[in-house]
Amino acid sequence: MIGLGRMGGNMARRLMAGGHEIVAYDRNEEAVAALANDGAIPASSLDDMRDKLDTPAIWWVMLPAGDITESTIATIGTDAKPGDIVIDGGNSFYKDDIRRAKMLAEKDLHYVDVGTSGGVWGKERGYCMMIGGDKETVDLLDPIFDTLAPGTGEIVRTPGRNPENADPRAEKGYIHAGPAGSGHFVKMIHNGIEYGLMQAYAEGFDILKSKNTDKLPEEERFDLNLTDIAEVWRRGSVISSWLLDLTAIALAKDGMLEQFSGSVADSGEGQWTIDAAMEQKVPANVLTASLFARYRSRIDHTFGDKVLSAMRYGFGGHVEIPQ
């Protein structure tokens, strides 16, 4: 496991709890020491890692998308031995995966992209994974995905889904979406949808909150309890969801969400989703508007923007853009 931050560190721990052996590396020596303390084999560099890995080695890269992931995979490309497998479990752009898979294949290395959802809750709940790569490699990695995934848990089988002819992995919380790049493509669209859902809640709570505005006639003003509204919607309503659960948690802590400025960051995935919609000529009105709402949140802030920030903090520990 390369990259022992909020995601990589906890994924390594979940894998070890499931009986897997982990060689751990991060530029941050304290993170390596902490994981070694939990049972991982520490590595001091990517070179050192190679000596400690079995053959074929499985290099799971869990770093922020962009330059750091790119340079790490390039270095692994020189250190790895033919037959090794390189996994990018971050939020990389899918066209980068397609390019890297080709580049590594020339060295007889296998590349797998894993879109990983679940944030800081994944260690206990498991991680939902959307996987791209060649079938043989993805099948070989199955014990790893099986351990990381949530499993069927208490979610009842979808009525009409026939287990006889359906892929059992989907019910356990992971899919082999297709060739290299397809895992991150599916995850990218997941995140685009995430923006739209979050924005819908944010706007709804904003309208509720301002129902006591003096712009309204006095008898039409209501001083609504947002904390209780979030709570009641969790129970049997049509719009119950995990994002609503997280909103309810944030509002239970502070109904005014004072800890948030409302300047909402983004990883770029919302933008890539819109880019894909434009390339494919598919209308994506809501997703586009929700991306632009985030850009607007950095100029002036509504209460709804604070709701967005509270959700991002809730699922991923993500912080806002500093003011």
Ligand SMILES: O=C(O)[C@H](O)[C@@H](O)[C@H](O)[C@H](O)COP(=O)(O)O
């Ligand atoms: O499924 C997940 O666990 C999330 O999607 C996660 O992968 C992503 O890091 C956040 O959504 C932040 O994304 P933004 O920074 O674009 O809000």
